[in-house]
Amino acid sequence: xxxxxxxxxxxxxxxxxxxxxxxxxxxxxxxxxxxxxxxxxxxxxxxxxxxxxxxxxxxxxxxxxxxxxxxxxxxxxxxxxxxxxxxxxxxxxxxxxxxxxxxxxxxxxxxxxxxxxxxxxxxxxxxxxxxxxxxxxxxxxxxxxxxxxxxxxxxxxxxxxxxxxxxxxxxxxxxxxxxxxxxxxxxxxxxxxxxxxxxxxxxxxxxxxxxxxxxxxxxxxxxx
Numbered sequence: 386x387x388x389x390x391x392x393x394x395x396x397x398x399x400x401x402x403x404x405x406x407x408x409x410x411x412x413x414x415x416x417x418x419x420x421x422x423x424x425x426x427x428x429x430x431x432x433x434x435x436x437x438x439x440x441x442x443x444x445x446x447x448x449x450x451x452x453x454x455x456x457x458x459x460x461x462x463x464x465x466x467x468x469x470x471x472x473x474x475x476x477x478x479x480x481x482x483x484x485x486x487x488x489x490x491x492x493x494x495x496x497x498x499x500x501x502x503x504x505x506x507x508x509x510x511x512x513x514x515x516x517x518x519x520x521x522x523x524x525x526x527x528x529x530x531x532x533x534x535x536x537x538x539x540x541x542x543x544x545x546x547x548x549x550x551x552x553x554x555x556x557x558x559x560x561x562x563x564x565x566x567x568x569x570x571x572x573x574x575x576x577x578x579x580x581x582x583x584x585x586x587x588x589x590x591x592x593x594x595x596x597x598x599x600x601x602x603x604x605x606x607x608x609x
Contacts, residue, residue: 389514389522390545395427397548398521399440402431404547405525408540408584409436411461411489414505416497419513424521425495428511429465432493436460445495450480453490462490468499477503507533509541539588547573559583 392398409415415432417425430440437459444452445467454463464485471477477500485492486505497504507529514522527537560579574580 389512389524390548391516392521392523392548393519395424398424398427398523399431399434401523401544401548402428403435404544405540406432406435406491407580408543409491410536411491412487413537414486414492414494414508416494416504416508416510417513418497418510420515423513423515425513428513428523429463429493429495432491433463436463436491438463451482451485462488464488464490464492466492466494467496468494469496471499505529509537535588539584543584 390401392401409432417428419425426443426445430443433440433443433454438454438456442454443463443465450467450470452465454465466482466485468482471480471482477483482500483503494500494504497510508527510526510528512524512526514524516522525537525541527534527541558575558579559573560582561575574583
């Protein structure tokens, strides 16, 4: 089980999720567990940003159960599920949720405990805890095959490392030193190649996390 990361604002939570999403692959499933207002939907907005989608389009899917987000230039589709209103296997089947595990999309599920028996074995559980008015503790627990767990654990460590660095509008790629614009999709890396080199170093255990992410006084958003 990973060490929790404490974020101090909605922006930090989104930044963490975006870094994590930039290392995910189509077909990955994330189960977001947390109390009402913990920041689950805020995390999904960060996932959208990291996949190259507009985070402003993401809203709580409570009343429609499933929402899909696509866009030109996006790495893949994001499927956002709110299982709060699912009460039986029949409802799960009628919503077509089980078919989504085999899709070429990143799937993020809120209230996963409602459909726990139907969740895929290869998945990452994101546990979001309310620490204070502005702080959230976020932990990633991967399940499934050894190869999947190794990849997701490495991606989470890489996201943690990226968020430990001070945020800036521009910087330099930690792999090759080339300048990187703040809005670059692969930020803090200059390219997909450097991003994968960084992930490979995590897989080889050549990196360690030395400090917690920076914090600020901004307020968190709720799950609305």
